[in-house]
Amino acid sequence: MQSSQDREPAPAVHDHGGGVRSLRVPIPDNPLGHTLVYVVDTDRGPVLIDTGWDDPASWDTLASGLTACGTSVTEIHGVVVTHHHPDHHGLSGRVREASGAWIAMHAADTAVVRRTRGARPERWFSYMTAKLAAAGAPEEHIAPLRAARPRALPGLSPALPDRDIAPGELLDLPGRRLRAIWTPGHTPGHVCLHLEEAHPAQLPGHGRLFSGDHLLPEITPHIGLYEDPDDTTVTDPLGDYLDSLERVGRLAPAEVLPAHQHAFPDAAARVRELLAHHEARLTDLLALLAEPLTPWQLAERMEWNRPWADIPHGSRTIAVSEAESHLRRLVKAGRAEAVPGSDPVTYTAVQ
Template sequence: MTTQVTDHRGGVWSIAVPIPDNPLGHTLVHLLETDRGPVLIDTGWDDPDSWDTLVAGVTACGYAVADLHGVLITHHHPDHHGLSAKVREASGAWIAMHAADTAVVRRTREAEPGRWLDYLLAKLTAAGAPEDHLTPLREARTAGRGRRLPGRRAALPDRGIEPGELLDLPGRRLRALWTPGHTPGHVCLHLEERHPAPETAGAAGGRGRLFSGDHLLPGITPHIGLYEDPDDRESTDPLGDYLDSLERVGRLAPAEVLPAHQHAFTDAEGRVGELIAHHEERLSKLRALLREPRTLWQLAVAMEWNRPWDRIPYGSRNIAVSEAEAHLRRLVKLGHAERVPGSDPATYRAV
């Protein structure tokens, strides 16, 4: 096992914790030194090799896992929150997360797995999914297999992260920035301290560094799908939330971004501009597709993905439909698309 640890200087380290069987490869877990002991930002996937890598990484930073004082979770996804319970068990560290994502964790822990299958079946039926896609889900439901959601062993956070809050980390200035979109409670964390390497950060060094989680990545567009909740009847707008959050991060203009995947980078403003332009182009293409009325499933099939639709795995098609709906909801909210009255399954057209 090789452990990739990077010293970002100024008491900031990153540990590349592997994600099993995932093209992303790893999660960059960050360790922040404080006067009360080290604090982790995210923890990585709940897997024995990932745990061993995290422990070795903390050791390489000069600490033992037992020294950890706390854990700040950027969002609830299992490649970020998965090992939190093991960290807390080994160290007694507190676990902090935004309330909106804590609610998701609680719901996931308490939900009957079959209920999620019912929800997924209802959503896909309403989207106009073909029978050959629905049949395996119906068979699983009949057999009582249910849908096992990842992250059930992750810790229930015992602290909140309030938007705009200067976190209680002695010796550091770390401020929470609520950036919903990828998840409803995603947070970025702004280290309001002069960059320790002004030769690379230049005049912007005084704007500090941003731990961006999945919100802002150097070469990946994060998934923007629905905020899944079987009990929620409110029509949310995750893509609108994400674009608003991006603009706020762009105005912050940190000297350097420390994301949870890929690598650290500068020019946050430029990357924000690229992502906003990407989604504007995608919305424009969707609006063009809707000149011909389509169901949500038909829209997803017609959209551009990183591979042809017939090569997208079964489970990933469900994620694609969720992302298509997030974009469709944005078009409807902007007044650029509407549901065809009386259509069943629901069909949409451009306005």
């Protein structure tokens, strides 16, 4: 994600009214700073929307925040996960162990969790090595992955959910109306959650939207590639994301409660900004593709929040994945094409 300007610190616990509160659970060594974990009161006890990063300090913050809300980890009835990333799903297993709570996630992200749990670390390193080589990454970038020793990596043992979230369903939250909206793009199984209840402050619009990472007030979520190494399907995550944005805009919620930064109104205006941002970026990339470029070369030339020379190794890998997702959108739209016979493959704009 692209970082934004720092805001004034907010309280660790915020009451949004109507039986909804948020906790600022820290993400270690990350410019985002924290994940907003939402506590939703139900007739059977509190339900969490996301849980935060699996880290001792994050766990302590979650536990103390729940105490400040007048409840505790042991009283949690369920966990609804917007998507599988470790800053959202990381503590779900610990919450379930402490409380017996169920965990719900969209099946597409559950498949990623299952695949992640079943893969050995060395398979991840070999997959990333081959993927980066195919994208035209230089040997000096790939070499650390070739030399890496298999080890436990963060997020490689995420909890398996107990329940699937079906798109359009009302979740089983007694006394609440929380509907799942499938919003793929940031991950294949990302969901937003529409609280179909009157806004407690009577703001105009239709309820409130827990938007996860799909819709954020000041930053754009990373849109990379999420693929099964054993599946040859060519995905279009950016296309999925743009379609999902328009779906959320049509909901017209009174307020958006995102997983990072702060709550905000007028989802439709933010959707328009993000659609315009991505269209402008695609247009800029077409100008770069006046000459054939590999995904790595394209990423080097794209505009990021800092110069390419200052982007660390891991973030460059993420940047290349984002460049590839934009390339796939251009190819699918007939605006760019692969150059026949190029190895590693290069792409050029369609004239």
